[in-house]
Amino acid sequence: MGYTMKNNNTLKTSVCILGSGPAGITLGNILLQHGIDCIVADRYDRKEIYARARAGVLESTTVSQLDKHGLAETIYRNGYTHDSCEFRYPNHSVVFQYGKLADGDVHYIYPQSDLNDDLIQKYLDNRGKLLLRHEGKDIEQREGGVTVTLADRDNNTDVVIEADLVAGCDGYHGLSRNTIPEDAVDIYEKQHPYGWLAILAYAPPSAHHVIYSLHPEGFGAHMPRNQKISRYYLQVPLHEDLAEWTDERIWATLRKRLHKDGWILNEGEIFDKRVLSMRSYVLEPLRHKRLLMAGDAAHIITPCGGKGLNLAVQDAVVVGETIIEYYRESRDLSFLDRYSDIRLPFIWRAQEFSRSMLHMLHRSADSDPENVRFLNKLSESKLSQLSSSRTFARDFARNYVGIL
Ligand SMILES: Cc1cc2nc3c(=O)[nH]c(=O)nc-3n(C[C@H](O)[C@H](O)[C@H](O)COP(=O)(O)OP(=O)(O)OC[C@H]3O[C@@H](n4cnc5c(N)ncnc54)[C@H](O)[C@@H]3O)c2cc1C
Numbered sequence: 001m002g003y004t005m006k007n008n009n010t011l012k013t014s015v016c017i018l019g020s021g022p023a024g025i026t027l028g029n030i031l032l033q034h035g036i037d038c039i040v041a042d043r044y045d046r047k048e049i050y051a052r053a054r055a056g057v058l059e060s061t062t063v064s065q066l067d068k069h070g071l072a073e074t075i076y077r078n079g080y081t082h083d084s085c086e087f088r089y090p091n092h093s094v095v096f097q098y099g100k101l102a103d104g105d106v107h108y109i110y111p112q113s114d115l116n117d118d119l120i121q122k123y124l125d126n127r128g129k130l131l132l133r134h135e136g137k138d139i140e141q142r143e144g145g146v147t148v149t150l151a152d153r154d155n156n157t158d159v160v161i162e163a164d165l166v167a168g169c170d171g172y173h174g175l176s177r178n179t180i181p182e183d184a185v186d187i188y189e190k191q192h193p194y195g196w197l198a199i200l201a202y203a204p205p206s207a208h209h210v211i212y213s214l215h216p217e218g219f220g221a222h223m224p225r226n227q228k229i230s231r232y233y234l235q236v237p238l239h240e241d242l243a244e245w246t247d248e249r250i251w252a253t254l255r256k257r258l259h260k261d262g263w264i265l266n267e268g269e270i271f272d273k274r275v276l277s278m279r280s281y282v283l284e285p286l287r288h289k290r291l292l293m294a295g296d297a298a299h300i301i302t303p304c305g306g307k308g309l310n311l312a313v314q315d316a317v318v319v320g321e322t323i324i325e326y327y328r329e330s331r332d333l334s335f336l337d338r339y340s341d342i343r344l345p346f347i348w349r350a351q352e353f354s355r356s357m358l359h360m361l362h363r364s365a366d367s368d369p370e371n372v373r374f375l376n377k378l379s380e381s382k383l384s385q386l387s388s389s390r391t392f393a394r395d396f397a398r399n400y401v402g403i404l
Contacts, residue, residue, distance in 0.1 A: 009159050013039045013129070015323060016148045016163040018136045018176055020049060022112065023295030023312040024169030025119040030069050030320030032128045036327060039161055040128065041150050043135035043170075046120060055112040056225045057082075057210075057306035058313075059402025060105040065317045074118040079110030082224075085210040087383065088260055094387055095209075101390075101397035111225050112309050134159060136175040139166055139291065146290045164290065165326075165336075167319060169312075171296040172281070180288045192278035192302060192358060193365040194219075197234040197245055199254075203268030205230050212361055213257045214383070219361045220257030222265075230266070233303070235362055240275050278302040278358060280351055285340040286315075292339060294319050299347050304358040307350040310402055318342050353399040356382075 015031055017024045020042035028040040042049060058075065066072040083099025083106045099106045124130060134150040137158070148161045168176025205224030213220040218235035225231055232254055236245075247270050255265050281300040286293045295312030322339040329335065360382045364375035385392040 009157060010162065011039060011129075011159065012162045013037050014163060014327070015039075015165045015167060016041070016146070016161045017167045017169055018042075018139075018148065019168070019170035019174060019295075019297070020044075020116075020120060020130065020132070021052075021169060021171060021295065021312065022116055022119070022309055023297070023316045024167065025116060025123055026066070026071065026313050026316035027167055027169060027294065027320050028123050028128055028130075029071055029119055029126070030317065031323065032123060032126050033069060034320075034324045036324065038128070039131060039163075040123065041131040041134040041136060041148075041161070043133065043153070045132045046117070049120070049132075050113045050117050052113070055303075055306060055309035056109055056223065056231065057309075058108040058110060058115075059306075059310045060102075060107070061402040062310045062313045063108050065314060069317065069320075071119060071122065075108050075110045075115065078114065079108045081106040081108055082209055083107070085212065086207070087386070088211050088213040088258060090215060090259070093260055096386055096393070096397075098397035098400050101394045102401045105398075105401045107306075107401060109224060109226075111229070131159065136170060139168075139176065139179045141289045141291065165323065166291050168291055168293045168297045169295050169316070172300050174297050176291060176293060176297050177283065180283075180291065180293075184288050186284045188280075188282045188284070190280040190355075192280070192355070193238060194278045194358065194362050195236045195238045195240045196276045196278065196303065197236045197240065197242075197250070198272075198274050198276050198303070199232040199234070199250055199270055200225070200272040201230055201232070201268045201270045202228055203230045203266045204228060206264065206266045211258060214361065214363075214379075215257040216363065217253075217257060218363045220254060222254075222258055230268075236275065238277055238365065242273065242275050245273065276303065278304070280355065282344075282347060282351065284344060285337065286343060287336050287340055289333065292319050292323075292336060299351075301351055302354050302358050304361065305350070305354040305400065307354055307402075311347060311350055314346065315343055349399070357400075 015038040017028050017040040020040050031038045063072050084097045087094045133153040137151050138149040140147045146166045150159045152159050170176050211222040221233040223231040283298050286298050294315035301307050326335050360379050364372040366372050
């Protein structure tokens with residue numbers, strides 16, 4: 001059942017999971033399957049969680065890790081695979097067959113919102129305890145356990161969860177991160193000098209694969225999500241005002257940056273547009289006493305390279321397996337350090353790849369024109385190695401599909 005009731009407002013469980021995004025709900029499913037009682041709590045309801053549409057590119061590693069725990073059926077059933085992408089320049093284009101270079105490993109294309117909702121359904125079907133519209137407001141670590149206080153948003157009361165452990169899967173803007181004393185962790189942060197306009201539209205994909213455009217005015221991208229929805233990105237100044245971007249201007253800019261003779265950009269209703277600033281953030285270690293941090297709560301990565309969702313799910317799998325071992329073997333808190341030891345090297349490698357791809361694909365945003373000329377040449381040099389150096393191309397392909 002996942003919990004016991006102490007009184008009307010106090011529940012007792014082994015693991016309290018804050019956040020029902022990809023990290024939290026993956027972890028909840030894994031613990032449930034292994035008979036470890038847990039409660040997942042999220043500040044939003046199911047529809048609101050679904051509406052936070054974001055990613056859609058899953059690495060082979062992510063899918064095989066989900067598969068290991070019986071959580072990948074709907075990806076295989078409803079998603080499809082990508083093994084190539086296109087780098088498009090104003091006068092020519094290069095199709096990069098990364099699947100071949102990565103020994104047959106591919107990306108799976110399946111919207112994050114669908115995957116998340118499938119995992120919520122699976123958790124509920126297995127009688128998992130899910131508290132929606134319950135917002136974490138306090139985490140108190142004490143001798144022998146942890147007390148998490150949630151605000152029940154419908155009934156205007158507090159619910160208290162007493163647990164052995166708490167998993168902070170509540171994203172970058174959640175509660176968990178802020179309950180860790182500053183001197184207990186190292187924080188690494190970097191603001192990159194680029195902004196992205198991120199767009200989702202009801203428009204059928206205009207190509208089967210992802211297109212990255214390298215236009216003199218800036219980067220642009222086209223990404224299929226499913227048969228009816230496509231995602232697009234446009235490089236914009238760091239602090240761009242969204243109000244400057246009407247739908248007409250977006251389509252005109254996409255047509256210009258993604259232009260290729262004979263190619264037609266399918267257009268449709270834009271249902272989501274936002275300006276993202278390119279940031280990186282890592283918190284080390286990923287455990288503070290009884291709190292284990294996973295996904296965006298522990299690290300933010302630029303969307304370049306499509307790593308965020310993948311890291312979140314992969315973190316959750318390792319946290320889950322570590323907690324299972326903790327209960328089976330030791331119940332010694334220091335055993336939980338294993339999670340951080342395993343995940344941090346992967347997280348840093350993904351950070352390095354994402355940053356390097358970011359600089360490779362963007363027109364420099366430096367204020368000094370001489371720097372711009374120089375940095376643009378470096379980016380061109382790097383891109384040219386994708387065609388000229390098999391060693392570089394293979395390394396890029398393997399990192400891109402996530403064989404880290
Ligand atoms: C526009 C965009 C495009 C992206 N594209 C890609 C891509 O192509 N590929 C990729 O891999 N990644 C991509 N990402 C990143 C990816 O979406 C995130 O890394 C991923 O959602 C992280 O999952 P998570 O479970 O850690 O956090 P989240 O998805 O943020 O989930 C956290 C959950 O915690 C809940 N919560 C927050 N605070 C509280 C609280 N106090 N109490 C209770 N619940 C709380 C939230 O409601 C939410 O449901 C993209 C991100 C954006 C913004």
